[in-house]
Amino acid sequence: MIGLGWASPPAHRLGTAALAAVPLAALVLFFLYPVGGMLARGFWPEGSFAPGEVLEVLGRPRVHRVLWFTLWSAVSATFVAVLVGLPVAFALHRLLFPGRDLVRALVVVPFVLPTVVVGVAFRQLIAPSGPLGSLGLDGTAIAIVAALVFFNISVVVRTVGAFWETIDPRREEAAAALGASPWQVLRTVTLPALLPGIVSAASVVFLFCATSFGVVLTMGGLRYANVETEIYLLTTQELDLSGAAALSVLQVLVIVALLALSARVRRSTAPVDRSTRRVPRPRRAHLPVLLWTATVVVFLMAPLASLVIASLRRGERWGLQNYRALGTTGERNALLVPATDGLLNSLGIALVASLLSLTLGSIVAFLVSRPAGGRTTGLLDGLFMLPLGVSAVTVGFGFLITLDRPPLDLRSSALLIPIAQAMVALPLVVRTVGPVLRSIDDRQRQAASSLGAGPMRVLLTVDLPVAWRALLAALGFAFAVSLGEFGATSFLARDDNPTLPVVIYRLIGQPGAENFGMAMAASVVLATTTAAVMFAVQRLRVGSMGAF
Amino acid sequence: MRQPMRPSAPRSVVCSLLAVSLLSGCGSSASSGEGDPKTLTVVTHDSWNMSKEVLGQFKAETGITVKVQPQGDAGQLTNKLVLTKNSPLADGVYGIDNSFASRAVDENVLASYDSKALPDSAEEFRLAGDGADRLTPVDYGDVCVNVDDTWFADKKLPAPMTLEDLTKPAYKDLFVTPGATTSSPGLAFLLATISAEGDDWPDFWKKLMANGAKVTSGWTDAYEVDFTAGGGKGDRPIVTSYSSSPPFTVPEGETQPTTHALLDTCFRQVEYAGVLKGAENPAGMEKFIDFMLGREFQEALPDNMYVYPVDRSATLPESWAEFAPVAPNPFLVDAVEISANRTEWLRAWRDITSR
Numbered sequence: 001m002i003g004l005g006w007a008s009p010p011a012h013r014l015g016t017a018a019l020a021a022v023p024l025a026a027l028v029l030f031f032l033y034p035v036g037g038m039l040a041r042g043f044w045p046e047g048s049f050a051p052g053e054v055l056e057v058l059g060r061p062r063v064h065r066v067l068w069f070t071l072w073s074a075v076s077a078t079f080v081a082v083l084v085g086l087p088v089a090f091a092l093h094r095l096l097f098p099g100r101d102l103v104r105a106l107v108v109v110p111f112v113l114p115t116v117v118v119g120v121a122f123r124q125l126i127a128p129s130g131p132l133g134s135l136g137l138d139g140t141a142i143a144i145v146a147a148l149v150f151f152n153i154s155v156v157v158r159t160v161g162a163f164w165e166t167i168d169p170r171r172e173e174a175a176a177a178l179g180a181s182p183w184q185v186l187r188t189v190t191l192p193a194l195l196p197g198i199v200s201a202a203s204v205v206f207l208f209c210a211t212s213f214g215v216v217l218t219m220g221g222l223r224y225a226n227v228e229t230e231i232y233l234l235t236t237q238e239l240d241l242s243g244a245a246a247l248s249v250l251q252v253l254v255i256v257a258l259l260a261l262s263a264r265v266r267r268s269t270a271p272v273d274r275s276t277r278r279v280p281r282p283r284r285a286h287l288p289v290l291l292w293t294a295t296v297v298v299f300l301m302a303p304l305a306s307l308v309i310a311s312l313r314r315g316e317r318w319g320l321q322n323y324r325a326l327g328t329t330g331e332r333n334a335l336l337v338p339a340t341d342g343l344l345n346s347l348g349i350a351l352v353a354s355l356l357s358l359t360l361g362s363i364v365a366f367l368v369s370r371p372a373g374g375r376t377t378g379l380l381d382g383l384f385m386l387p388l389g390v391s392a393v394t395v396g397f398g399f400l401i402t403l404d405r406p407p408l409d410l411r412s413s414a415l416l417i418p419i420a421q422a423m424v425a426l427p428l429v430v431r432t433v434g435p436v437l438r439s440i441d442d443r444q445r446q447a448a449s450s451l452g453a454g455p456m457r458v459l460l461t462v463d464l465p466v467a468w469r470a471l472l473a474a475l476g477f478a479f480a481v482s483l484g485e486f487g488a489t490s491f492l493a494r495d496d497n498p499t500l501p502v503v504i505y506r507l508i509g510q511p512g513a514e515n516f517g518m519a520m521a522a523s524v525v526l527a528t529t530t531a532a533v534m535f536a537v538q539r540l541r542v543g544s545m546g547a548f
Numbered sequence: 549m550r551q552p553m554r555p556s557a558p559r560s561v562v563c564s565l566l567a568v569s570l571l572s573g574c575g576s577s578a579s580s581g582e583g584d585p586k587t588l589t590v591v592t593h594d595s596w597n598m599s600k601e602v603l604g605q606f607k608a609e610t611g612i613t614v615k616v617q618p619q620g621d622a623g624q625l626t627n628k629l630v631l632t633k634n635s636p637l638a639d640g641v642y643g644i645d646n647s648f649a650s651r652a653v654d655e656n657v658l659a660s661y662d663s664k665a666l667p668d669s670a671e672e673f674r675l676a677g678d679g680a681d682r683l684t685p686v687d688y689g690d691v692c693v694n695v696d697d698t699w700f701a702d703k704k705l706p707a708p709m710t711l712e713d714l715t716k717p718a719y720k721d722l723f724v725t726p727g728a729t730t731s732s733p734g735l736a737f738l739l740a741t742i743s744a745e746g747d748d749w750p751d752f753w754k755k756l757m758a759n760g761a762k763v764t765s766g767w768t769d770a771y772e773v774d775f776t777a778g779g780g781k782g783d784r785p786i787v788t789s790y791s792s793s794p795p796f797t798v799p800e801g802e803t804q805p806t807t808h809a810l811l812d813t814c815f816r817q818v819e820y821a822g823v824l825k826g827a828e829n830p831a832g833m834e835k836f837i838d839f840m841l842g843r844e845f846q847e848a849l850p851d852n853m854y855v856y857p858v859d860r861s862a863t864l865p866e867s868w869a870e871f872a873p874v875a876p877n878p879f880l881v882d883a884v885e886i887s888a889n890r891t892e893w894l895r896a897w898r899d900i901t902s903r
Contacts, residue, residue, distance in 0.1 A: 041631070116768065120780070123773045129783035217765040222727045223902055233729055236624040238891055239651070310779070315799055331796070333852055336597060400628055404635045411637070491620065506594070508768050508779075510854075511789065512796035516772060516779030 020367055020380065023360040023426075029408070030419050031387050034398025035248070041401070042245020050242075057246035063230075067250060070226040073141065073216075074209035077148035081205050082198060084149065084296055085156030091293040093161035094169075095282045103297060104157075105535040108477070110300050111154040112484030112530045114501040115214025116508060117523045121303040122147055122219065124310075144219045148212060150300065152205045155428075158477060159204065162470045163197030163435050165279075182285070195265060196438065200431045203262045207388040207427075210254065213487055227251055231391040248394050255389035259382040304527060311520035315513045322517035326525065331514035334507055335498075339522050342503035343529065349418050349499060350482035357422040357478045361429025362471065366463075368430070369437035384430050387423045395420070396491025411492075417499075420488040425478035432474040436467050476537035480530050500526050587613050588832040593625050593643030593819075594618045597852045598845070606839050612832050621732050622648050622819075630655045633825065640833030642686065642821040642840070647735055649679055649820060650887030658682040658822040661834050665841040670858035673818045675883055683820035686840050687855040690791035690814040690875045691736035693723075696777040698806045699785035708786065710812050711744050714756055721760035724774040725788035728897050730765045732817075737788045738897055739886065740815035743879035753900045763901050777807050791874060792854040795867045805871050814875035819855065 043051055057063060092104050110118065124130050126137045137143045171193070175185045191198075213228045225233075227247050234244040282290060311322050326339040335342075361384075368381040387395070399420070403410040410416055440463060448458045486501040498506070500522060507519035596618050603614050617638065619625045626648040629641060633655065644652050652658060653675070662681040666674075673685035693714070700707045708714055714723050726734035738749075745752045762784060764770045771789055774782035777797055791814060794805040821840055823833045839845055846857035850868050857864075 116766075120768065120772055123769065124780045127773055127780070127782060129781065217730060218769060221762075221764050221769075222729065222898070236620065236627055237729065237894075239627045239630060240891075317800065333597065333599065336600070397628065397631060400637065401631050404632065491624075508772060510796075511771060511778070511793045513779065513800075515796075520779075 016367065016370075019363055023364050023384070026360055026419075027383060027387075027423075029403075030399075030423055031390075031395065034402045035390055035394055036398075037402035038241070038394045038398040039245045039248060042241040042243075042248075045242055053242040054246040054249070057243045058250075063247070066225050066227055066230045066247075069141075069224055070210055070228075071254075073145055073148065073224075073226065074206050077145045077152065077209045078202050078206045080145065081149045081152045081156050082202050085153045085201075086160060086198070087289045087292045088153070088296050089157045089161040089164055091282075091286070091289050092157060093165045094279050095286060095289075096279045097282055097290075101535060101538045103293070104161075104538060105531040106297065107157050107300060108154045108480055108534050109304065109527045109531050110150050111152070112480045113304075113523060113527055114484060114486045114504055115151075115212075116218065116486070116505055117307070117519065118147070118150070118303055119214060119218030120508065121307050121310075121523075122150070124306055125303060139219070139221045139223060141220070141224060144216055144224060147215045147219050148209045150303070151212070151215065152208055153296065153300065155205050155208065156201045158473055159201035159428075159432055159435075160194065160197045162432055162473045163200075163439070164194060165469060166436055166439065166466060167193050196435045199262045199265045200435050203258055203385070204388065204428065204431050206258060207255065207385065211251070211389060211391060213392065228391055228393075232393045235393050235397060244391075244394065248391060251390055252386070255386060256382070258389075259385055263378050263382070304524075307520055307523050307527070311517060311524045314517040322514070322521035323525075325514060325518050326521055330507060330510075330518055331512040334510045334512070334515045334518075335503060337498070339500070339503050339507070339518060339525075342498050342500040342522070343525060345497045346483055346500040346526075347529075349421065350479050352415075353418040353421040353425065353482040353485075354475055354478035356418060357425040357429050357482075358471070358475045360422070361426045361474060361478070362433055364426070365430045365433035365437055366459075368434055369440075381430065381434065385427045388427045392424075392487040393491055395423075396488060399492060414497075416492055417489055418482070420492060421482040421485045422478070424485060424488055425481040428477050428481065429474040432477060433467060433470045436470040437463060440466055472537050476534050479533055479537075483526065483530055483533070585829055585832060586611055587615060588640070588829050588836055589615045589617065589638035590640045590642055590833070590836065591617050591619045591625060591629070591638040592641070593622050594620060595853060596643065599848065599852055602845055602848050602852075605844055606836065609839070610832075610835050612829075612835065614836065623732070626652050629657045629824070633657045636824040636826045638824060639827040639829045640821065640823050640836060642819070644683060644820050644822070645732070646675075646816075646818045646820075646883045647732075647739065647886050647890070649675055649683055649883045652822070653677075653679040653682050654887065657825060659825045659827065659830060661823045661830075661837065663834070663837050663841060665838040667841065667859045667861065669860035670841075673858050675820070677884060679883065683822045684837050684841070685818050685858045686821050686837075687846075687849050687853070687857055688816055688818040689855040690809070690811075690816055690878055691733045691740070691788065692791045692809040692811065692814040692875065693737075694775075694787050694789040694793055694807050694809050696775070696785035696807050699776045707808075707810075709810060711741060711752070714761070714786065715752070715759050717759070719759065719786065721762075722784055723756070723760070723786040724762040724764060724770045724782075724784040726767045726770045727763045727765055727901065729894050731767050733767050733788055733790065734763075735894075736815040736817055738893065739881045740813060740879040742893065743815070743881050750896055750900055753897065757901060790854065792850070792856075792868070792872045795871045798867075798871075809872070811873065811875040812877075814878040816875070816878040816880055818858075 043049060043054060045053060088107065092100060092107070122143070123138065126132045126135065126143060128138060172185050172189050175189045176182070180188065210226070211228045212226070213232060216224060216226050216229050227250060231244045231247045234240040234247070312318055312320070314321055328338055329335040364380060364384050368377040370377060399416065400411050444462050445458050448462050453461065484501060486505065489499060489502065504519050504522045504526070507515045507522065596616055607613055619628050619637070622643055622645045625641065626644050628637065629652060660681040661684070663684050666684060670685055673688060674680055675683055693708070695707045697707065705718065708719055713719060725737055728734045728738035741752055742749045762774060764774065767789070770787050772779040774784045775787040776782055776785045778787070789809070791809040791811070794807045794809055797805040797807045799806065821837050823830050823837070827833060841859065843859070843862060846859045846862040849855050849857045850865050856874055
C-alpha cells in the first residue's frame with residue numbers, strides 16, 4: 001500500500017493523496033457524515049432551515065453556565081494532569097529500575113476502567129460514610145476535577161513519555177557540564193525540547209475532559225453539568241435537537257480554537273537529536289522524582305484498591321466467590337450470558353478496533369509528519385482530532401440516522417462497535433506516533449534517498465527505528481481504550497454479545513450483594529487484563545528490536 | 549434530502565476500500581434478510597433480559613428467530629425511534645413506558661395492532677386515546693421508596709410511611725433519590741410527588757430538599773453508594789428504588805429481607821410493546837406481541853426482568869408474593885399529561901434541586 005514513488009514530485013503528490021484517501025474516507029463516513037446528519041436535524045427542525053432556534057439556545061443563561069463549567073473544569077484538570085504526570089513520565093521513560101514496566105502498565109489501568117465503576121469506587125471513598133468522607137468532597141467540583149485527573153494522568157505519562165524516550169540526553173549533560181543548575185537545565189533545555197509532546201498530550205487530555213460524561217454525571221450529582229452531559233440530556237430525554245446542535249457547534253468551535261493554538265506551538269519547534277543510548281539507573285538526585293511517582297501511583301491505585309477489596313467481599317463474607325460467579329449469569333439471572341463471555345467479546349472487539357486505529361492512525365501520523373506539507377497537514381491533523389471533541393451521543397445517534405440505507409446499512413452491523421471505538425482511539429494513535437515522526441530530522445531521509453534508498457527503504461531504515469516504540473505504545477493504548485470503551489458503545493445498537501464494560505454496567509445497575517460483588521470482580525478482571533496487555537506490549541518490543 | 553456532508557468518494561469506492569481494510573463487505577447488516585418472514589428484529593430498552601429458553605419456545609411455535617437489540621433507556625429508545633421513523637430500526641419495539649408512550653404515539657412511529665391475546669385483567673393498563681391500539685401493555689413495575697429496616701431497628705426509630713413523612717425533621721438527611729432528569733426511577737418518583745401533591749409539588753420538593761434530601765444522577769449511585777443497605781454501606785437508610793428490590797436484600801443463609809418498600813409512595817411504570825410503522829415483518833411482530841402476552845412469557849417476567857406480568861392470573865414466584873407485593877393504590881399520571889408537561893416539569897424540578 002505504501003508503494004509510493006516520490007522520486008518525481010507529481011507522483012509523490014499522487015501517492016500522498018492516495019494514501020490520505022483511506023483514513024479520510026473512514027473519517028468522513030464514520031464521523032463527519034453522521035455528525036453532520038445530527039446537526040442538520042437541529043438546524044432544519046421541521047424540514048426548513050431555522051438557525052434562529054439554534055441561536056436562541058446559545059442565549060440561554062443555563063448554556064452559559066454549562067459552557068463556563070466545561071471550560072474551567074477541563075482546563076484545570078488538564079493543567080493538574082500535565083503537572084502531575086510529567087515527573088512520572090520522566091521516571092518511567094528516562095530511568096531504568098526494577099519493576100518499571102509493571103508500574104508503567106499499572107498507570108494505564110485507570111484510563112480504561114468504565115467511568116461508572118470508577119465513579120462508584122471514588123464516591124465510596126469520599127462519600128460521608130467513606131474513609132475520606134471527612135474531607136467533605138462528595139458532590140463538589142474538586143471531586144470532579146480530581147476524577148478527571150485520575151483518568152487522564154496516563155495519557156500524559158504515555159504520550160509525553162514516548163516522546164521523552166527519544167530525546168538525546170547529551171544536550172542536557174552538556175548544559176550541566178557548563179554549569180547550569182538542574183532547574184536551569186530543565187527550563188532551558190529539556191522543557192523546550194519536550195514542548196511538542198506536552199502540547200500534544202495536553203490537547204488530548206483537554207478534549208477528554210471537556211467531553212467527559214460519566215465522570216461529571218456520577219461525581220457531580222446534578223449540581224454540575226458540562227456541554228457533554230447537556231447534549232446527552234437534550235438528545236436522549238428532551239429530544240431538543242436544536243439545543244443539542246447548538247452545543248455540538250460550540251464543541252467544534254472549541255476544538256478548532258484549541259488545535260489552532262497547539263499548531264502554533266508545534267510549528268515553532270525544531271527537530272530533536274536522537275540517542276540510542278540505554279537509559280540510566282536512578283541516582284540519588286532522582287529520589288524526589290521517584291517519591292513523586294510513588295505518590296501518584298498510590299493516588300491512582302486507591303480507588304482500584306477499594307475495588308479489589310469490594311470484589312473480595314459479599315455481604316459479610318470474604319473470599320473469591322465473586323470471581324467464581326463470573327462464570328455464571330449472576331444473582332437471579334442478572335445477565336443473559338456469563339460475564340466471562342463478555343470478556344471474550346471485549347478482547348475480540350478490541351483486537352479489531354486497535355488494529356484498525358493503528359493502521360489508519362499511522363497513515364495519518366506519517367502524512368502529518370512530512371515537513372513539506374505545511375497547512376494541509378495541519379488541517380489533516382486537526383480533522384482527525386475531531387472525534388475526541390464531539391459528543392459520543394451525537395455520533396451514536398448520527399450513525400442511526402445516516403448509515404441506514406444500502407450499501408451503507410451498517411447501523412446494526414457487528415462491525416459498528418469496533419469502528420466507533422477505532423475512531424475514538426485514532427487521535428491517540430496520531431498523537432502518540434506523530435510527534436515522534438515529526439521530530440526526525442528530514443535530512444536523514446534525504447541522505448538515505450540520495451544514497452539510493454527507495455521510499456519504502458527510507459521508511460524502514462529512518463522512520464521505523466525511531467517510531468516503533470511509539471507505534472507499539474499506540475497499539476497498546478488503542479487496545480486498552482477499546483477494552484474500556486463504554487460511551488460510544490452504549491449509544492450504538494448492541495446485539496446479545498455484550499462487552500465486559502456493558503456487563504459491568506448491567507450488574508452494578510441491579511440490586512443484590514452478589515451482583516454488586518460480581519461487578520467489582522469483573523472490574524478487577526478488566527483492569528488486570530488491561531495491565532497484562534500493556535505489560536505484554538512492552539515486553540514484545542524487546543523481541544521486535546532485533547528485527548530491524 | 550438534506551445531507552450537508554456527503555462522502556467525498558463515490559460509495560462503491562469507499563465500500564471496496566472498507567471491504568479491504570475491514571475484512572468484510574459493506575452492508576453486512578442485520579436487515580440483510582429483507583422481508584424474511586423467519587427473522588424478527590425487536591429493539592428494546594437496556595433492561596431486556598428474557599432467557600433464551602423462552603425465546604426458543606417462540607421459535608418452536610412460529611419458526612421465527614427473534615433478534616433483540618437494546619437501545620438505551622426508555623427515553624433513548626423512544627427518541628431513537630422518532631429520529632429513524634423514515635427508515636425504521638426494527639420490526640417492533642418493547643420497553644416504551646408510560647412516561648414516553650405519548651411521544652411515540654404522537655410522532656407516529658407505531659402501526660396499529662390490537663392484540664386479541666390481551667387478557668381482560670390487563671385492560672386497565674391500556675393507554676387512553678390514540679395510543680390504545682398502538683401500544684400493548686406487557687408488564688408493569690412500581691417505583692417506591694425503600695427503607696433499611698435494620699438501620700431503623702438499630703436507631704429505634706419508626707420507619708417513614710408516606711411521601712409527606714420524608715419532609716419531617718425525624719428523617720432529616722436520611723433520604724437519597726436518583727435525579728428525575730437523568731434516571732428513569734428518578735422521573736417516576738417525581739411523577740409520584742406530582743400525582744400526590746398536584747400543583748403544589750414544587751413546594752413539596754422545596755421542603756424535601758430543605759430536609760436534606762440528596763439527589764444523585766443515577767439509581768446505581770443512590771442505591772450502591774449512599775443507601776445503607778446497598779453495596780457501598782452508605783449513610784442514608786431511605787432510597788428511591790423498586791417494589792421488587794427487597795427480595796435482593798435477603799442475607800445469605802436467611803429468609804427475610806432487610807429492607808421493604810413503602811407501598812404508599814409508589815408510581816406505576818407500565819411497559820409496552822408495538823409494531824413499528826414501515827416494518828419489514830409486521831406479521832412476525834404481531835405474533836411476538838401475542839407471545840409476550842402468553843402464559844410462558846408472562847410468568848418468566850418476574851425472574852428475568854424484575855417486573856410484574858400484566859396478566860393477573862399469571863403465577864408469581866414465591867418470594868415475590870411474600871416480599872415484593874405491588875402497591876394497592878399506586879400514584880398514576882396520565883401518559884398524555886406527562887408528555888405535554890415533561891419538559892416544563894423537569895426544568896422546574898432542576899431549578900429547585902440545583903439551588
